[in-house]
Amino acid sequence: MRLKSFILLSALYLIASSFHGRLWGKEETFWDSRGKRITLEVPVKRAVVTMTYEVVCSLGAMDRVVGISQNAYEFSPVFKALLRKNPSLRRPIIGTPWQIDLEKLTQLNPDVVIMWANNPELLQFLENKGIKVMAFWPDGLKDLFELIEVHGRLFAKEERAKEIIMEMRRFLSYLENKKGNxxxxxxxxxxxxxxxxxxxxxxxxxxxxxxxxxACGLGVKYANVSLERIIGWNPDTIFLWRSTSYGPEWILKHPAWQKISAVQNQRVYRMPHLQTWSPSIIGLALWMDQYLHLERIESTTIQELMNAFFKKVFSISWQEVKTYEKD
Structure with missing residues (x-):
């Protein structure tokens, strides 16, 4: 009898401990891209997010975010579409990823600020003010998957993070397995x-x-090169980064660019405003594929695939996102 009572009490204690940890929080240690160790109570209750707001939205964790950057409202068609569908996602603006309003940030009293690791002076400034910072710099798909996984841990959305990563891998495998030159x-x-x-x-x-x-292999993320070098590379396809001040027509009509295969074959395209540090990268991959391999997948199929992905990950369609591409 005593043994049964002991087992029952032990089981109840374990259940209560697990419930207590999830309800009231438990401390967990994280490492960011700087190799810096950060200990936080999870799930995080008051986060400020400067760049990974789309990741947080995909996890369904915006209820634990108290501030975001201006970039979400200006440069993210996904966030704009989500906001139109659900106005309660609106959060106070704390500045930009490169210039944060310290007064507004302090008023929000965040548990942690999640930002990019490419501004060490700003990171140090915030940490000197006693603000906990997690800094990331995903430099590949592996890093992006890890970023999503860490956000899942931060917001107690581990299973949802696994679902998103699995969906991303599934679409990438689909594209990899298609044949094309x-x-x-x-x-x-x-x-x-x-x-x-x-x-x-x-x-x-x-x-x-x-x-x-x-241009890969130059040793830098961006490089200024001569037109002669571009002609020497002779690309099959040219993509214009989403924020360029010129469009495809400028390249296609410029006399100096006419020797390039992509120009001769009218294969110059402006990329959509889909973010590369978000699950949205899969939408960008699908979009690029339709122009890289015109013979491989019909554009109608691409639209269907993009709708399927965005609905699965963000609960909105590609058509809803596309509405804000012209902004």
Whole structure:
């Protein structure tokens, strides 16, 4: 009898402990991209997010976010579409990822600020003020998957994070398994001779699409190169980064660019505003694939695939997201 009572009490204690940990929080240790150790009570209750708001939205954890950056409202068609559908997602603006309003941030009293790791001075400034910071810099698909996984732990959405990663991998596998000729790609920024070079996530995606970035290997993320070098690369397809001040027509009509295969074959396209540090990267992969391999997948099929992905991950359709591409 005593043994049964002991077993019952032990079981009740374990259940209560688990419930207590989930309801009132437990401390967990994380490591960010700087190799910095951060201990937080999870699930986080008051986070400020400067760049990974789409990840948080996909997890269904915006109820634990108290502030976001201006970028969400200006540059994320996914967030704009979600906000239109659910206005309660609106959060106070704390500035931009590069310039944070300390007074507003302090008023929000966050448990942690989640931001990019490419501004060490700002990170140090905030930490010197006693603010806990987690900094990330995903430089490849593997890093992005880890970023989503960490956010799942932060917000007690581990299973949802696994679902999202599995869905992303499923779509990438689908694209990898399709047959198509190898393509040589160039991605232009501003000015037109500024190229995207060693951007890990973009280059990982291109490899999944049986394509290569001809500017990869320059040792920098962006590089200014001569037009002669671009002509020498002779890409099959040219993508313009989403924020360029010029469009495809400028490249297609410029006399100096006429020797390039992509120009001769009218294969110059402006990329949509889909983020690369978010599950949205899969939407970008699908979008690129339709122009890289015109013979491989019909555009109607691409639209169906994009709708399926966005509905699964964000509970909105690609058509709803696309509405904000013109903004």
């Amino acid at each position: 190898h393509k040589r790609v160039l991605i232009l920024s501003d000015p037109p001779t500024r190229v995207i070079a060693d951007q890990g996530i973009i280059n990982d995606v291109l490899r999944c699409l049986n394509a290569e970035n001809v």
